[in-house]
Amino acid sequence: MTNLELYELDGCPYCAKVKKKLDELDLEYESHMVPRSHSERTEVEAVSGQTGVPVLVDPEHGVEGMPESDDIVEYLEETYT
Numbered sequence: 416m417t418n419l420e421l422y423e424l425d426g427c428p429y430c431a432k433v434k435k436k437l438d439e440l441d442l443e444y445e446s447h448m449v450p451r452s453h454s455e456r457t458e459v460e461a462v463s464g465q466t467g468v469p470v471l472v473d474p475e476h477g478v479e480g481m482p483e484s485d486d487i488v489e490y491l492e493e494t495y496t
Contacts, residue, residue, distance in 0.1 A: 419444035420472040422459040424451065429484035430469040436488045440495045 421437070421444050423430035437444055449456045449468055456466040463470045463480030471481045476494060481487055 418474050420447060421445070422447045422449055422462065422468050422470040422472075424449050424468045427468055432484045433469045433471065433487050433491075436491050440491060442491070442495060 419437070419442060421430070421433060423434070423446060425448065447458065449459050453466040456468075459468060459470050459480075460466050462472060463482050465482060467482055469482070469484055469487060471487045471490070472478060473481075473490075473494075478490070481490060
């Protein structure tokens with residue numbers, strides 16, 4: 416069991432890419448939906464230092480707020496396969 420958390424936005428194609436990889440690897444994760452307005456994304460900014468999504472948190476491996484879907488997918492493949 417993992418403690419993965421994903422900050423995401425409905426309809427975001429980059430978020431969908433990460434969710435697809437999480438599903439492919441059969442990983443459980445907690446989803447945090449962020450507001451559409453970047454100025455209201457205080458929670459994801461506190462975690463990652465920026466307001467873009469997706470952002471992955473994986474405390475078991477010291478990942479406190481990884482942005483960029485390609486980086487997240489690569490990380491998941493390297494860590495969980």
